[in-house]
Amino acid sequence: MSFSEKIIRWYHDNKRDLPWRSTQEPYKIWLSEIILQQTRVAQGTPYYQRFITAFPTVFHLAQADEEEVLKLWQGLGYYSRARNLHAAAKTVVREHDGxxxxxxxxxxxxxxxxxxxxSAIASICxxxxxxxxxxxxxxxLSRYFEVEHPVNSxxxxxxxxxxxxxxxxAERPRDYNQGIMEFGAMHCTPKNPNCLFCPLKEGCVALKEGKVGQLPVKTKKTKVRTRHFNYMVPVFKDRNDVPYTCLVQRKGKGIWQGLWQFPLLETDAEADLAQVQHELTANTPLKNTEETVxxxxxxxxxxxxxxxxxxxxxxVGQKVWGEHAVPVSELEKYPVPVLIADFIKTFKF
DNA sequence: AATACGGGGGT
DNA sequence: ACCCCAGTATT
Structure with a gap:
């Protein structure tokens, strides 16, 4: 039996019942694939369900506001995926009639x-x-054929x-493609692969050579950058004691494009109260500060x-309000980074 | 050819 | 702490 035959047979016997496996509609396959880029099935699945519910067709998605798409994407990360998803939906509707x-x-x-x-969409659909x-x-592949080329070169x-x-x-790319991915995700795992009961153990070169744990080869050390963020959280209550705060949208390059956050002061090192107060008077519209804690x-x-x-x-306590006021009751409408969402959850306005 | 881009879960 | 995840776009 060939490599691909074994893969397809294993897939037939072991495939999970996932929501996007019961359709060949390009819209749903495309949506699932974008969501699953660099994302585990367990994390992406609830997002897929919510997107299908909110936007049953590409027309619904194309007609949505980008804010709405980003809000539904909140927490998944790599937010350019959401912006590109929305843009592609518009393209499909406008240039390809849906x-x-x-x-x-x-x-x-x-x-x-x-x-x-x-490749995934073309083969599956x-x-x-x-x-x-x-x-x-x-x-x-790196294990079965003992390929030592770095996968990111x-x-x-x-x-x-x-x-x-x-x-x-080439006769069954639909099942083969999904099969090899499912096999990698469920059986030929990064840690503790189940080589003992592997359907491919006979021909696996890495297993024979004792190199399963060293493959695939990757050449990258992600150097982590440390940054110091100071969020200034305005708090203002109107005559009826209704709480307001302020959000601004992240624009330009860098992380979290299009998401909202509190006014931010980034510093080279951990900041103190004096630095924050200087920033407040110098570079923000926040005035009449009552107290900052x-x-x-x-x-x-x-x-x-x-x-x-x-x-x-x-x-940052405010006596009088300037602009950009957001009622605390409407904070949930804005797409925000998890860092901000976690703060909002714990802070009592 | 490198680097930027999130967040969660496993070890 | 480090690695990986149904990768892509931009330098």
């Missing part, structure tokens, strides 16, 4: 759709023979793409994959 491109090349032209996602190469495929990427295309069952003595360390954000929240 019908998704029906081949790899056409799909690749959509924002947020790269080689992997185009149209059975087009384009091999997917994701983290699971790198792992399975230019040579490695090209090599694995070609190898994947060669070992794919530190909410958390120890900075909250919010960890992104590439940044550690040491964060202090300063509660």
């Amino acid at each position: 019908t998704f491109p029906q081949n790899h090349k056409g799909l690749l032209a959509l924002k947020g759709v790269g080689d992997y996602t185009a 149209y059975n087009e023979p384009q091999a997917v190469v994701d983290g699971n495929v790198y792992r399975v 230019t040579v490695g990427i090209r090599y694995f793409r070609q190898l994947a295309q060669e070992v794919m069952d 530190l909410f958390n003595e120890r900075p909250v360390v919010h960890k992104l994959s590439h940044q550690h954000l040491h964060t202090k929240f300063w509660i």
